Amino acid sequence: MAVFCRDEKSQTGDPPCADPGCGLATPCCAVHVQNVTLTEPITDLTGQLLIAMPGMPDPRFANSLIYLCAHSSDGAMGLIVNKPSTEMSFETLLDQLPIENTGNLKEIRVHFGGPVEVGRGFVLHSPDFQSDMTTLQVDDTFAMTATLDVLESIVQGKGPEKRLIVLGYAGWGPGQLEREIAANGWLVCEASSDVVFDTTDSHKWEAALGSLGISLLTLSSTGGRA
Numbered sequence: 001m002a003v004f005c006r007d008e009k010s011q012t013g014d015p016p017c018a019d020p021g022c023g024l025a026t027p028c029c030a031v032h033v034q035n036v037t038l039t040e041p042i043t044d045l046t047g048q049l050l051i052a053m054p055g056m057p058d059p060r061f062a063n064s065l066i067y068l069c070a071h072s073s074d075g076a077m078g079l080i081v082n083k084p085s086t087e088m089s090f091e092t093l094l095d096q097l098p099i100e101n102t103g104n105l106k107e108i109r110v111h112f113g114g115p116v117e118v119g120r121g122f123v124l125h126s127p128d129f130q131s132d133m134t135t136l137q138v139d140d141t142f143a144m145t146a147t148l149d150v151l152e153s154i155v156q157g158k159g160p161e162k163r164l165i166v167l168g169y170a171g172w173g174p175g176q177l178e179r180e181i182a183a184n185g186w187l188v189c190e191a192s193s194d195v196v197f198d199t200t201d202s203h204k205w206e207a208a209l210g211s212l213g214i215s216l217l218t219l220s221s222t223g224g225r226a
Contacts, residue, residue: 044071044072045068045071045076045177045188046068046069046070046071046072046138046139047067047068047138047139047141047142047191048067048068048071048188048189048190048191049065049066049067049068049188049189049190049191049195049196049208050064050065050066050068050078050177050181050186050187050188051065051186051187051188051189051205051208051209051212052064052065052066052185052186052205053184053185053186053187053219054219056185060114060115061080061170063082063205064080064082064083064205065080065081065082065195065204065205065208066078066079066080066081066114066170067079067081067124067142067191067196069124069136069138069144069169070136070138071177073174074174075171075172075173075174075176075177076171076172076176076177077169077170077171077172078114078169078170078171079111079113079114079122079124079144079164079166079169079170080111080112080113080114080166080170081111081124081164081166081196081204082111082201082202082204082205083111083112083201084109084110084111084112084201085109085110085111085112085167088110088167089106089109089110090105090106090108090109090110090165091105091106093110093121093151093165093167094151094155097148097151098148099148099151099152099155100155101155102155102156105155108154108165109165110165110166110167111164111165111166111167111201112166112167112168113166113167113168113169113170114166114168114169114170114171115168115170116168116169116170116171117168117169118167118168119167119168120146120167120168120169121146121151121165121166121167122144122145122146122165122166122167122169123144123145123146123150123151123154123160123163123164123165123166124142124143124144124163124164124166124196125142125143125144125145125150125159125160125162125163125164126141126142126143126160126161126162126163126193126197127140127141127142127143127160128160128161129143129145129150129153129159129160129163130143131145131147131149131150132149133145133147133149134146134147135150141191141192141193142191142193142196143160150163151165162193162197162198163197164196164197187209187212187214189208189211189212190211192211195207195208195211
């Protein structure tokens with residue numbers, strides 16, 4: 001059963017690290033990281049996109065594009081933005097929640113956000129919506145809400161102009177994401193609203209690569225530094 005809660009304690013579900021004090025990093029100006037090596041420190045990547053490299057060993061992340069909602073020394077939390085759910089429609093989601101289905105909602109898709117807490121729901125959206133409960137304002141372009149009122153507003157036609165509804169999230173413990181990037185598991189690029197919200201899911205991964213000036217013909221799993 002999908003879960004969207006009414007209190008702010010459920011904003012991200014359980015944190016991705018073992019430390020009970022670990023929470024979302026305070027959003028700040030994100031930096032585009034280039035030429036990552038094992039000896040270079042990685043700055044705060046909050047608000048950036050992770051592009052899965054070819055050869056990703058975990059099939060759940062193959063060709064995935066992940067928006068990082070939080071990144072700090074405590075770990076990282078992000079949402080996959082290019083994998084529509086094959087098991088859950090928006091109408092089916094509403095049937096599991098105390099929200100009246102007004103119909104005409106078939107065009108709204110639900111996405112697979114990651115393998116952690118796959119029943120927990122999040123809405124990544126434009127900053128024109130602010131929940132009465134809790135909205136994480138990641139930066140000037142993106143915000144995230146995990147409470148029921150955002151779905152209620154979407155159903156009523158009063159929600160954010162741009163949004164992506166996801167179930168589950170991706171989480172990393174302290175230093176884990178940094179090691180994966182250094183091992184050429186991920187490329188990092190600036191997040192754009194056009195790519196995340198306006199590009200078709202099947203083209204988002206390639207569009208993110210294109211923003212770095214990389215084509216599929218020149219990309220390999222062994223040389224993935226942009």
